[in-house]
Amino acid sequence: MIDPGPAPGGKWADLRTRILSATVMVAVGALEIWLGGTAFAALVVxxxxxxxxxLAAMTAPARKQTPVTIAVVAGVALMLALVLRSEIATLFLMAPTLVLILTPRRDRRLAGGYALAVMLAGYGLVDLREAGGGSAILWVVAVVVxxxxxxxxxxxxxxxxKFWPAISPKKTWSGxxxxxVGAALVGMAAVLWLGASWLLVPVSALVAFxxxxxxxxxxxxxxxxxxKDASNLIxxxxxxxxxxxxxxxxMVFVLALGLVAPVMALFGA
Structure with missing residues (x-):
């Protein structure tokens, strides 16, 4: 998520680079969402x-080969969960968590918990794209953006x-x-243009939170x-x-919401 804090060389010094990178990511993401199916699932995996x-590299920087191995485990586990599609198959999503907890690293439980959230989000993205077509996944992405x-x-x-200075000192209550507000506006746009339920407006704000x-x-x-950063890839x-x-x-929130009520019902599906 973009950090609303001062940047070296002025408030907007990093804006050009962010916009260029974001443009490429949006273009690739939009194409993959439109294609759906195997292409979208492959990107998510x-x-x-x-x-x-x-995550593995951050929590165990001295173990150069281990992060690659854990990444392969994660990719294979998510792929198997998506192919087999059963309650037992979703247990594969816990594989990276177990590896992170059992290998020497700092904050093993924190790393393991966050890894499970990453895996659930990946599974949820593909599942939501297949269940609701492009509209539902575009709604989530639009709310976040x-x-x-x-x-x-x-x-x-x-x-x-500041919103939570002890953990994220640059984030403000105003932002x-x-x-x-921005998320609620996305929900309102979905109501007006897609015929979604008005419940989508407050739900959008909750998804943003x-x-x-x-x-x-x-x-x-x-x-x-x-x-400072997870890596320097982007x-x-x-x-x-x-x-x-x-x-x-x-996505973790959307998955949890789906356990209570069908998310697609908000879109009239």
């Missing part, structure tokens, strides 16, 4: 494996009291609340590991985890 690699972008600009322009908590969770992991954004941390939180 790849990104999930990379995020697990980043709107919350992120509006929070970024409002937070940098207005500043003010946080702006993110909720879950995304913000996902961002804070990743910030907590990085702070415990003493690193110019201007850091690592894949740095870019998709909010989406992880949002």
């Amino acid at each position: 790849l990104l999930t494996a990379v995020m697990i690699w980043e 709107a919350s992120d972008v509006l929070g970024y600009f409002v937070g940098r322009m207005l500043g003010g009291p 946080t609340v702006a993110g909720w 879950a995304g913000q908590l996902g961002d804070i969770a990743e910030s907590w992991v990085k702070r415990r590991c003493g690193v 110019p201007g954004h850091g690592g894949v985890l740095d870019r998709f941390d909010a989406l992880i939180g949002a």
Whole structure:
């Protein structure tokens, strides 16, 4: 998630690089969402494996080969869960967590818990794309992006009291609340253009809040590991985890919501 704090060389010094990288990611993501099926699932499996690699590398920097091995385990486990599609198959999603807990590293339980969230989010993205077509997945992505972008600009322009300074000292209440407003507007757009239920408006704000908590969770992991970014794979954004941390939180919430009520019912499906 974009960090609404001061950047070296001025407030907007990193904006150009962020926009260029974001444009490429949006183009690739939009194409994959449109294609769906195997192409979208393959992208999600790849990104999930990379995020697990980043997590494993952060929590055990001295073990150079172990993160790659754990990433392979994560990719294979998610692929098997998606192919077999059963309650027992979803136990495969716990494989990276077990490996992280059983191998020497700092904060093994924290790393294991966060790995499970990453795996659940990956599974949920593919499942939601298949269950609801493009509309549901685009809604989640749009909510996260709107919350992120509006929070970024409002937070940098207005500043003010910090949201959770002990873990994420740059995030402000102004940016946080702006993110909720942006998400609610996305929900309202879905109501007006897609005929979705008006319940989608408050649900969108809750999804945005879950995304913000996902961002804070990743910030907590990085702070415990003493690193600024998960990796340097994406110019201007850091690592894949740095870019998709909010989406992880949002998808875990959507999955939890689906246990209570069918999410697609909000879209009239």
